[in-house]
Amino acid sequence: MAVTTFVLSALFVPIASAQPGAPIADPLPTPGTSGIGLELTEVAQLPESRPVPPPTDARLRRHNRINHLGEVPDGSGRLFVPDMNGKLYLLDNGVQHAYLDLGAAVGPDFHTHRGLGSGFGFAAFHPNFKRNGKFYTVHTETGAALTTKKPDLPSPADMQVHGVITEWTASDPRADVFSGTRREILRVGYATFIHGFQEIGFNPTARWWNEDHGLLYIASGDGGIGVSSTVPQDLGLPQGKILRIDPAGRNGVNGQYSIPRSNPFLSRAGALGEIYAYGMRDPYRFSWDAGGSHRMFLGHIGEKAVDSVYEVRKGANLGWSEREGIWEFRRGDPSCGVFPLPADDAKYGYTYPVAAFDHNRLASSRPCADSGNALMGGFVYRGSKIPSLRGKYIYGEGVKGLIYYAEEREMRLGRPMAATREMMVYAYGRLTTLKALVNDPNRVDLRFGQDAAGELYVLAKANGKIWKVTGARTFASCRAGHDFVAGATSARWWEPVTPALWQFPGREVVLAQPGIARPGPRRPFEYAVLKKGPAFGSVQFDASVRLDTPVSEFNRDVIIVFGHRSDSEFYYAHLSSDNKIYPHNGIFVVNHADRLRLDHQWDAARSVGAPPAVSDTAWHRVRVKHCSGTGEIAVYVDGSPYPLMTAVDKTFSSGRVGFGSFDNIGRLRDLRVRGTGVDR
Incomplete structure (x- = not known):
């Protein structure tokens, strides 16, 4: 089966020069201001919650850990919001309530207190939920699960945590509180408490006649070990990949799903048929553009230098851990930096980003210390309420709470990366920042959401609030006078x-x-x-x-x-x-x-x-x-x-x-x- 790859023919981005063998000091310019401000209107604040037992990592001690917002695909207008500490909430015309307590249902093996991705990671409703009542969740398990339950796909012998995907079937899809059955779809082990299963989701642009319809995409991180191994490049392993399965089938390794016949590596010896694309560190969020050619975009969190947005196509190799963004990554290098591409780069066929930003590390920082940056993938705006945003891929940097955009028309494989520009934030009629809105100078923990109409939402773990993007304005747009x-x-x-x-x-x-x-x-x-x-x-x-x-x-x-x-x-x-x-x-x-x-x-x-x-x-x-x-x-x-x-x-x-x-x-x-x- 043919595999489509894309080669970066030229790097049309301004990068700092580097001496041979030396890392690039400042890979990308800081995103410039756009002069566009998003108007945010608060719609909810979800209840406080805490990991159990209390974590030692202060980054887990937030108001709560809400990490996504979507709309239940049944025409009801209900919005769903998972809290990584265990509960799935519904917002129904402004009224909020817990729909499912996943943590309680899983029991003592449910793991929330160590690792930024631990707990109830994500929820995805089946496109036919209105009829079949099915939705899917990701969570992490430790404890007895590590010895009593066996992963379905190859996993490290010394794994620290399991990532689990579960199918839930509601007896009454219209009910306000879940009642029904569940079954485990897939279980994978990870070497550390970070970079496990991330987003799962269905392609919302796929119709019944498309190959994608009803297929579940699964973003699987590298387990935190790609920085020192080739795991993300190994097609025999599920870590560091995007997987695609059919949850309605039964011919998978555990009889709980099937592998789509159109998957790119199904016929390759030694490769997992579940793999759709590979070469990833922390593939945190993906989405499909509701307009244009319905391209799939992935927000990918880098190691120490660059975070990137990729267009993901079937069979693509995003390069980690040989590449970080559009540069070479050298495992074991004490600088933890990035380097110019080798002269023979074209032969590898890596897929390179369509947008990116770098970490702007302080000169005083230790070379391999955490840079405190994390790209939050978002959505191409195709809603009808804010015409000035149409065609903009809106994403951000989660820790500082910075909102960015790139023009979708400029985000093209094999071409120069699209320019990234920063957006301003207006709330309650005044210019502000997300740090000010959450009243936390250190961490906003920004996330994005979208409803069925394509309108956007902004979420923050720091105070558990959700804002809807209700408008956009141009900075300094007053009429000067005559x-x-x-x-x-x-x-x-x-x-x-x-x-x-x-x-x-x-x-x-x-x-x-x-x-x-x-x-x-x-x-x-x-x-x-x-x-x-x-x-x-x-x-x-x-x-x-x-x-x-x-x-x-x-x-x-x-x-x-x-x-x-x-x-x-x-x-x-x-x-x-x-x-x-x-x-x-x-x-x-x-x-x-x-x-x-x-x-x-x-x-x-x-x-x-x-x-x-x-x-x-x-x-x-x-x-x-x-x-x-x-x-x-x-x-x-x-x-x-x-x-x-x-x-x-x-x-x-x-x-x-x-x-x-x-x-x-x-x-x-x-x-x-x-x-x-x-x-x-």
Whole structure:
């Protein structure tokens, strides 16, 4: 049987150079901001729950451990939410109740207190649940199960935990509480308490005539040992794979399921017929795009450097543990890093990611320590309520609670990876973060859900809350106003701090000599304020700027001033060739004190901000948008629809605009200012 593989022909992503034999220090750029904010509306908070016995790992001590939301496929509109600590909940028009206590049903072997994936891992309802009452669950077992129950597929001799898939059949599918029968479908052993069975699910786009209809997909992690072994590449083992079985059949190894005849390795000697795709570390979440060609996407949690999104096709080899993302992984290397691909990479036929982000490890971190990152796979939005989100694969980083997206149309095998951009979060009418919403600065434990209409949900273990994505808004989208100033390049329209340093040769405003520090608060050394027209409340500043200081100098900058009320009261956008120290390449306010950094992009722990705005001596188009009502500030460069920098501050609601630098030289032309004129 033919196996489809895909070869990465070129790496069109900006990666840091590496010396031969040295790991790549910073594999991928930090996702830029999208300027799109998701509006979240709280719909539920599920009850507190705890692992038993109490865990020693603080990461397991959460409000609860809800990890998914889906809709029961019976037309009732009921939503289901599994809690890894043992219960399956239903939400029926806002009313919540426990549908099944899986932990109690399993008994003392039910394992929840060690390993982030332990407990009631997932639930999946059969597409025909309305008629057959069947749904499926994943849970972990230890204790007596390790000696009294035998795994169905090859498992380590020294296994620490069993992953178990169970079929439940409800006597009355319409009932609010489960009553019925159950049978065990599949049991697999894992070497450690991590990376066991993850998501299970049915392809919701498959119709009765498709080969996929009624087949159960099973994401099986590498058991935590792929980092030091070739287990994920071994087709004779179920660990580190996606399996596909027919739970309605009976010709499998234990007589409880069958292997679909269309599975890719069914006829290969020594291979498990259950395998659909392989080469995975922690294949945490998968989903199918309800639009387009109904592609299957997998959110895959990497080892120490890169987390990736893959398109998964039949027979695909995702490369772990020979590859991590689009790089080589070297088992046993003390750096735990990633390396450039070897020259003969094409011969292996690995499937490479369609989107990814790296871990941005701190320089102070131990090389092989846990990076504290985990990609949470999500969904391509195909709902009808929020048109601006259509076609976006929305996913995230679970620990910090960051929401990302990539355009589905750009996520193509064999092509450059799609750009990943960060989304903002609005709740209760204001810009916020998920860390603030869950009131936990350390762990959000973000997860995603989707209902039958394709609308999205966000969940957090930190406080057990569920929010529905009810809208999307564009940051700094206020209407600037109708007062307009353009072409003001004459000296009479400008008020410099030091007039002798400036030239006005016609079409340009030129800071010809660098300024020097002045008494008072730390602020730009030299700038000129535009006197033509009014002071502005909300304002949009457009111009082309050029940095004339040679690129050989490190700390080159020009600034755009706005909200200027006096020499010690104003905002400025610092456009720099450097983004690695606090005063560079950001949005700042001066309010009778040293400049204070405001932008969301500054990462103090890593001492890095937004990508450098001006790194050469060419002209660059710059737009600064300030919405006085909301305090939202956005800076755009070179016509990009995505803001380079964003901030929110209400210190000054109006003022004048200007141009300057700290201690460099530069110039401005093509000035256009539109806003709401105000009398101060």
